[in-house]
Amino acid sequence: MKVTVFGTGYVGLVQGTILASVGHEVICADIDEKKIADLKNGSIPIYEPGLEPLVKENFESGRLKFTTDLKLAVEHGEFQFIAVGTPPDEDGSADLKYVLSVAETIAVNMQTPKIIVNKSTVPVGTADKVAASVQKKLTERNTNLLFHVVSNPEFLKEGAAVNDCLRPDRIIIGTNNSDVEEKMRELYAPFNRNHDKVIVMDIRSAELTKYAANCMLATKISFMNEMANLAEKLGADIEAVRHGIGSDPRIGYQFIYPGCGYGGSCFPKDVKALIKTANDLDYKPELLEAVELVNEYQKTKLFEYFNAHFAGNITGKTVALWGLSFKPNTDDMREASSRVLIEALWEHGVKVQAYDPESMNECQRIYGQREDLALVGTKESALKNADVLMVCTEWSQFRAPDFELIKESLTDKVIFDGRNMYDPKLMNKKGLKYYAIGRGASV
Ligand code: UGA
Secondary structure: OEEEEEOOOHHHHHHHHHHHHOOOEEEEEOOOHHHHHHHHOOOOOOOOOOHHHHHHHHHHHOOEEEEOOHHHHHHHOOEEEEOOOOOEOOOOOEOOHHHHHHHHHHHHHOOOOEEEEEOOOOOOOHHHHHHHHHHHHHHHOOOOOOEEEEEOOOOOOOOOHHHHHHOOOOEEEEOOOHHHHHHHHHHHHHHOOOOOOEEEEOHHHHHHHHHHHHHHHHHHHHHHHHHHHHHHHHOOOHHHHHHHHHOOOOOOOOOOOOOOOOOOOOHHHHHHHHHHHHHHOOOOOHHHHHHHHHHHHHOOHHHHHHHHHOOOOOOOOEEEEEOOOOOOOOOOOOOOHHHHHHHHHHHOOOEEEEEOOOOHHHHHHHHOOOOOEEEOOOHHHHHOOOOEEEEOOOOHHHOOOOHHHHHHHOOOOEEEEOOOOOOHHHHHHHOOEEEEOOOOEEO
């Protein structure tokens, strides 16, 4: 089947590549000429395990093409995927300008019937807006070409995007047209194995499903973070509590890890956007507002521990920081907890020596050259002449470090762990003071 994907970001590039890998003929289009030129040369703009060889293989086979020629892109696919960004507006709502601009491009150039597939995370009602915008242009063109708009949200996780896309746990199709449903089922048939993963519903429910899923997961995290903060005050250990409650299958072990807050391009943006949607409808979403507030507070926890540990005398200190990305296996630093921490440290005259396996370039790009930031090549070199160690991301290479070296290197033998990676008893034995989320400080 012929597919066009607009937008070569995380969602578009992964989805396009995966569709090509099962034999569909895919054109990925973007207005960014450099990005497209790089992709044609085999260089992919993001770090995503397994993606680069897959892009290369499908590009070389001719099943996957890249272009900035939007007219050609519209001509190609019966399916026109919209996978462009929806950055948050100043008021938290999702900015639809890129989505609507693609809709217009499709309407201006289409010569045959099209199925327009909304992949971007968009507020409920966007499919109607896309349909209205396409219809308006077609009327101006004096043509009554047939088109349908489908909501088909994406549920991939950064760092596991290829696998998530190849083996989805659900394929949500929002449409009220049975022919379109049939075509969408055919398109996704290679991924619909074992049992039927396709869930068909009306368009608005499909749009809301995406927000509800992310907001539910964000709620689980903020709930656990609130419990962690309470555990700390009560002298309890949140890790024991997590184990205890996760054993109930109704609760489950997933997404109940307390930490220094959730980040990334999805949870913060989607929670804000749903709050905005609710407010616009004169509904006060108390729970979602609390989820966001707890998360904002949580991102300040490591700084709070650090400041309290030194009784506010922190100016001039040097912090070794392990982990900059918002989670492991990605170089993405959008809304990362590390940023809130680094900026608070700088504000108080503290120097940061940071190491991350993938985000060093990204950090350089965001903050540029600064005297109070040293980006170093290994986790060990971050420790040199540092006073304390802080951990913001649970990369596996941080899980079993050389604690002797940490102790020798740090002036003050303290670890502030935002991801609860180490055993407080072991830290005690090693002679390291250890602060973790919801576990109190071990001496
Ligand atoms: C998230 C969802 O998990 C995907 O299902 C969804 O498709 C995607 O957003 C999207 O909307 O595109 P992602 O942002 O890649 O995926 O990252 P997650 O693995 O969900 O992690 C988000 C944040 O939550 C990270 O900062 C992570 O450290 C934090 N987290 C996660 C916790 O603090 N505790 C947990 O128990 C789990």
